[in-house]
Amino acid sequence: PVEDADKLPRKVWRWVAGGAVLAASLAALAFLNLPRAETFEADHGEVRALALRDGSAVSVDAGSRVDVRIEDDARVTRLVRGKALFHVAHDPGKPFRVIVGDVTITDIGTVFQVSDDAEAGFVDVLVSEGAVDVEAGGARTRLVAGNRARFPRAAGAASAPPIQPVSAAAIDRALGWTSGRLELDGEPIGEAVAEMNRHNHLQVQLADPARLAGEPLYGAFRMNDPIGFARAVAVSVEGTATVGEDSIVISARK
Numbered sequence: 440p441v442e443d444a445d446k447l448p449r450k451v452w453r454w455v456a457g458g459a460v461l462a463a464s465l466a467a468l469a470f471l472n473l474p475r476a477e478t479f480e481a482d483h484g485e486v487r488a489l490a491l492r493d494g495s496a497v498s499v500d501a502g503s504r505v506d507v508r509i510e511d512d513a514r515v516t517r518l519v520r521g522k523a524l525f526h527v528a529h530d531p532g533k534p535f536r537v538i539v540g541d542v543t544i545t546d547i548g549t550v551f552q553v554s555d556d557a558e559a560g561f562v563d564v565l566v567s568e569g570a571v572d573v574e575a576g577g578a579r580t581r582l583v584a585g586n587r588a589r590f591p592r593a594a595g596a597a598s599a600p601p602i603q604p605v606s607a608a609a610i611d612r613a614l615g616w617t618s619g620r621l622e623l624d625g626e627p628i629g630e631a632v633a634e635m636n637r638h639n640h641l642q643v644q645l646a647d648p649a650r651l652a653g654e655p656l657y658g659a660f661r662m663n664d665p666i667g668f669a670r671a672v673a674v675s676v677e678g679t680a681t682v683g684e685d686s687i688v689i690s691a692r693k
Contacts (some may be wrong), residue, residue, distance in 0.1 A: 494528030
């Protein structure tokens, strides 16, 4: 019922962006009661594009995993780890739900990205088209195109997170990974290094993370070129990039 697609629709690649607790519980229960899910994982340096039999599509980022269950009466996907972009074929009678920890995202005819930052304990949701309802911590939040918000991954006290407006250019940068791009406009070097490392076996390291990780970085890079990326970072901090067998170490000028 689900198969890899060599090409997603052009639109995907371009953007490639009282009852709440009960609803979240029912979504989780539906997932458990459906037949066994199909699991899709993307290794380092790999982005998988999947076409689902309901007409939806999902792109799975490097180092990520999704469990997909598309049935006649339910559509539930669990993002086990990492990041994925969903392009959902809307069906009011059969909502498309994405579950991450205790967070449930329900589609309302949408293109949206979900990132699981399990280490920090947050789920990041970015909507590039349409709208989604997010149920987290006993509260429901609606996000529309151009909205981004972070939700606690584990259940807790009800609270609505701040909604961040995101420009079309920023959405395009955020979804650049779907076409092998890393585009930065002042994001911290540490975040850029982590993103690059998810896509390559040759790992980039910072010799002095406390000094370098928070520095802003600007530019456009190819995800499959960690050496070029590391050398550009080294130039930005007036340092050096030392290439080894399995790592590249960036050092700043002393």
